[in-house]
Amino acid sequence: MAKITLSNLRHSYFPNPSGPEDYALKAIDLDWQDGGAYALLGPSGCGKSTLLNIISGLLVPSEGRILFDGKDVTDLPPDQRNIAQVFQFPVIYDTMTVRNNLAFPLRNRGVPEAKIAERVAEIAGMLDVEDMLDTRAAHLSPDNKQKISMGRGLVRDDVNVVMFDEPLTVIDPHLKWKLRSKLKELHQRVRATMIYVTHDQTEALTFADQVVVMQDGEVVQIGTPVELFDRPQHTFVGHFIGSPGMNVLPVVENGGAVHFEGHPVALEGSIAGEGGKTAIGIRPEFVTLSDAGLPARVRKVSDVGRHSVVEAMVGDTPVKAVVEGDVPEQGAPVHLAFRQDQTRLYRNDWIATEAAS
Numbered sequence: 001m002a003k004i005t006l007s008n009l010r011h012s013y014f015p016n017p018s019g020p021e022d023y024a025l026k027a028i029d030l031d032w033q034d035g036g037a038y039a040l041l042g043p044s045g046c047g048k049s050t051l052l053n054i055i056s057g058l059l060v061p062s063e064g065r066i067l068f069d070g071k072d073v074t075d076l077p078p079d080q081r082n083i084a085q086v087f088q089f090p091v092i093y094d095t096m097t098v099r100n101n102l103a104f105p106l107r108n109r110g111v112p113e114a115k116i117a118e119r120v121a122e123i124a125g126m127l128d129v130e131d132m133l134d135t136r137a138a139h140l141s142p143d144n145k146q147k148i149s150m151g152r153g154l155v156r157d158d159v160n161v162v163m164f165d166e167p168l169t170v171i172d173p174h175l176k177w178k179l180r181s182k183l184k185e186l187h188q189r190v191r192a193t194m195i196y197v198t199h200d201q202t203e204a205l206t207f208a209d210q211v212v213v214m215q216d217g218e219v220v221q222i223g224t225p226v227e228l229f230d231r232p233q234h235t236f237v238g239h240f241i242g243s244p245g246m247n248v249l250p251v252v253e254n255g256g257a258v259h260f261e262g263h264p265v266a267l268e269g270s271i272a273g274e275g276g277k278t279a280i281g282i283r284p285e286f287v288t289l290s291d292a293g294l295p296a297r298v299r300k301v302s303d304v305g306r307h308s309v310v311e312a313m314v315g316d317t318p319v320k321a322v323v324e325g326d327v328p329e330q331g332a333p334v335h336l337a338f339r340q341d342q343t344r345l346y347r348n349d350w351i352a353t354e355a356a357s
C-alpha cells in the first residue's frame with residue numbers, strides 16, 4: 001500500500017481555460033497516508049470523479065503531479081498504477097462461480113494457487129460469503145453481486161490503493177447500513193489505503209477516519225467526522241454535514257460586534273480579518289428555546305423521531321433548533337438562545353473566529 005500525494009493538481013476539460021470557472025479541479029494539494037481510510041465527499045458535479053480518474057490514470061491532469069510513495073506516476077497508464085477499483089455497479093463474471101470471481105484478480109497476476117485459495121477463503125470469511133463460494137455469480141442477488149465485486153477489489157494485497165466509487169448505489173436501503181459498517185470493519189482488518197467516493201454524508205462519516213469535503217472543484221476541509229461536525233471551516237461543510245445542517249445566518253459586523261436581525265450575538269472568540277460577506281454559523285443542536293433570547297415565531301415543526309426540528313423566524317430569517325420533548329405550536333412566539341461557544345463567525349464563507357480556549 002502507498003502514501004498518495006496530489007501536488008498542485010488542477011484540471012480543466014477545456015483546451016484553453018481562461019478563469020477559475022473553467023476548472024473542474026482548482027488547485028488541490030493532498031496527502032493520503034499509507035493505510036488510511038478516506039472519504040471524498042461532495043455534491044454532484046464538485047469534481048469527485050475527475051479526481052478519482054486522475055488518481056487511477058484514466059485522466060491526465062492539466063497541471064500538477066501525482067506521487068505514490070514519492071514516485072511520480074502522473075504519466076503512467078492505469079494498468080501500471082496497481083490500483084483496485086470498486087464501481088457503482090458490480091463488475092463480476094456471471095458465468096463464473098463466486099470462488100473463481102474472487103480468485104480472478106490473483107490468477108491474472110500469476111499468484112500461486114495455494115496462496116489464491118488462502119486469500120479467497122480469507123476474503124470470503126470477511127464478507128460472510130463462504131456459503132456462496134460454489135454458486136454461479138449469475139444466481140446472486142444484486143446486493144451479493146456487489147459484495148463479491150468489493151471482494152474482488154480487496155483480494156489483492158499488493159495494490160497501492162483501493163478506490164470505491166459510490167459502491168452502495170445498487171444496494172437495497174435496508175442492507176446499506178450493514179455493508180457500510182462491514183466496509184469499515186474490512187478496512188480495519190485489511191489496513192489498505194482506501195478512498196471512498198460518495199455524495200452521502202452518512203456513508204462518508206461511517207467509513208472514513210478522514211473525510212475530504214469538496215465543493216465546486218475545491219477541497220474545503222479535511223477532517224475527522226467529529227472535526228467536521230464540531231468546527232466547520234467553511235459554511236458549505238456546516239451546511240452539508242449534519243441533519244439538519246448548520247444555520248448560516250447573515251449578520252452585520254461593526255467594530256468587533258455582530259448583530260443578527262438587529263440583535264447582538266455573542267461569538268465563541270475573537271474575530272479575525274475584516275470586511276466581506278459575514279454570517280454566523282450555529283448548529284441546530286446548539287439553539288435552544290428559552291425564556292430569554294432572540295424573539296422569534298415558530299414557522300414549522302418537524303418530528304424526526306428521536307427529537308423535533310423547530311424552524312422559527314427571527315425577523316425575516318429562519319433558524320432551526322433541535323428540540324427534545326415538548327414543542328411549541330406553529331405560529332407560537334418563542335425566544336431562541338445560541339450557545340456562545342458554538343457560535344462562529346464566517347467571512348466570505350470561511351471561519352473567522354478563534355475558538356475559545
Ligand SMILES: Nc1ncnc2c1ncn2[C@@H]1O[C@H](COP(=O)(O)OP(=O)(O)OP(=O)(O)O)[C@@H](O)[C@H]1O
Pocket residue numbers: 013024042043044045046047048049050051199
Ligand atoms: N468529460 C467532461 N467534459 C467536460 N466537462 C466535464 C466532463 N466530465 C465532468 N465535467 C464537468 O466537471 C465538473 C466536475 O464533474 P465530476 O463528474 O468530476 O463531478 P462529481 O462530483 O464526480 O459528480 P457526480 O457525482 O455527478 O459524478 C462538472 O462541472 C462536470 O460538468
